[in-house]
Amino acid sequence: MLAQRYLQGDTLDSGEMDKLNELVALWQACLQDISWFLRCLNESIARQGNAENKCRGRFWEGRFKSQALLDEQALAACMAYVDLNPVRAKIAKTSEESNFTPIRQRFHAATTGKQPNNLLPILGGERKAMPKGPPFQLDHYLELVDWSGRQLNPQKWGAIDENIPPIL
Structure with a gap:
């Protein structure tokens, strides 16, 4: 008042x-x-x-979690986890078909040669004088996500079917 x-x-x-x-x-x-x-x-x-x-209780177990990504391996694992969420939830059959994920835009970048404007480009190469962006090559990252998505995980619902051709 x-x-x-x-x-x-x-x-x-x-x-x-x-x-x-x-x-x-x-x-x-x-x-x-x-x-x-x-x-x-x-x-x-x-x-x-x-x-x-028509129920009661907490919607999420915790408000949020934070994990430091201390090296390139942790960064790649985190990016792949996010990109594979729709596949693991059986919302998409492949990572490149999943809506609203960076992997779809990165796949498009790999096929057209145009980097997405709203994502840091995956540039790869040496660490010395490297521009801002994830420090691995785009084709290597796409293969990592595709390979990871094909691994069966008993704690997840979905995986990329082995009969679907590889992403590249």
Whole structure:
């Protein structure tokens, strides 16, 4: 109410202004906190999901997880994990057919020779004086994702069928 009164042009006494300043500082701190944001996002999605499924409880087990990617191997593994999510969930048969993933755009780049504007280009080559981008070759990365997607994992639903030709 203090913020609404202030925004309407009402005059606030010094005690009310002090309280409003405290609230503004709290709101600014919250808006800069990823944990607070994800908690709020989780709550609204959980309420909607629980209403649709007629159930109760947490929607996600945890708000978020963070893992440091300390070397090229970890970076490649993380990228491949993201790119293979639709295959593992049986939403797509192959990684290059999966919508809304970088691998589809990278596959298109490999076939047309044009790098996607919204992704860092996979440039490969030596580390010395290398421009910004993942430090491995595009064709090697595409083969890695294709090979990984063909591996059967008992904890995942899907894999790329062995009868489908390789990505390259």
